[in-house]
Amino acid sequence: MNLEIKPVVHLRELKQFVKFPFDLYQGNEYWAPPLISGQLETLRQDRNPAFAYCRAAYWIASRDGKIVGRIAAMVNDKFNSVWSESLARFGWFDFVDDIQVSSLLLATAEKWAQEQGMSGINGPMGFTNFDASGMLVEGFKELSTFGAAYNHSYYASHLEHHGYGKAADWVEYQIAVPGEIPDKVERIAEIVEKRFKLELKQFKHKKQLLPFAHDIFSMINVAYKDIYGFVELSERQVEYYIHSYLNFIKPELTPLIFDEHGKLVAFGITMPSLSVAAQKAQGRLLPLGIYHFLKAMRSYRQIDFLLTAVHPDFQNKGVNAMLMLAMHKFFIEKGVESVETNWEHEDNLKIQAQWRFYQTRL
Structure with missing residues (x-):
């Protein structure tokens, strides 16, 4: 042959x-x-x-x-x-x-x-x-x-x-969402918020979130610049990703943290799982693919954790606890059962430290 x-x-x-x-x-x-x-x-x-x-x-x-x-x-x-x-x-x-x-x-x-x-x-x-x-x-x-x-x-x-x-191992965790927020998460979040005079915001409408889109990608460039392999995103790429992705995220699942001067210092982006919708759509939005994706966006049984970033000046200071607290409250309200973390580098201990207060499964 x-x-x-x-x-x-x-x-x-x-x-x-x-x-x-x-x-x-x-x-x-x-x-x-x-x-x-x-x-x-x-x-x-x-x-x-x-x-x-x-x-x-x-x-x-x-x-x-x-x-x-x-x-x-x-x-x-x-x-x-x-x-x-x-x-x-x-x-x-x-x-x-x-x-x-x-x-x-x-x-x-x-x-x-x-x-x-x-x-x-x-x-x-x-x-x-x-x-x-x-x-x-x-x-x-x-x-x-x-x-x-x-x-x-x-x-x-x-x-x-x-x-x-x-070259390296990447791991993904499934995190069970308990019905009660761990005491340590609440306590750390409260201390950090007061100590550094931070404010967390969650929005209900995309038009409220989109003005911060460029700030989110600027944060990515700053927070990830020292991780091997990362290359700073150009302005054209930022515009491309805003058009491709940020228009589709759910603002209530994207908490932002600002310092006392109104500067973005951290964010987290999560989404309802789209895996089953993708299987039904079979690669196409039309004629019925868009229906399956929109339906999945209204389901909160499983959430995918897409991306988080914290400004270097606020890393290793517990700021992530504020993000976890805000998301956990929303997850309980919506009846979320589990969260998939997406792939993480095995040596990215800063990211994996976020899950230490929760029951996880590789």
């Missing part, structure tokens, strides 16, 4: 590239499909502002006319400049359980990286920190969080076969 690989050149081929996982994971009850339109936006050079400092190429592997794999290779020049690296990255790496297929895909990406003058390649990664990254090595029978990476169990053995090793 003839195995071949071809670069993605035209939009028609890019759509095939994006849609391949829908065949690969057909019938899989744990995969939460991404939106096809969102994937196309991310991968198109004329749409994604990350291409201001990124280069990329995509390939599709086929056997006898049937697609059996895909891979993207990228160079983030801004990352290499900030962190003094010379690395390419691969992502959107999906394939049938065939060593020949994964070998051809990786070899093609590695060759491209060399042609770009890079000294190495790692992944799976996306263009930026806001793209799905990593490879699942445990928890294959857990429902994937919408927007997070999911893959078949054979993926890791293929990468090991081709000489790739683990």
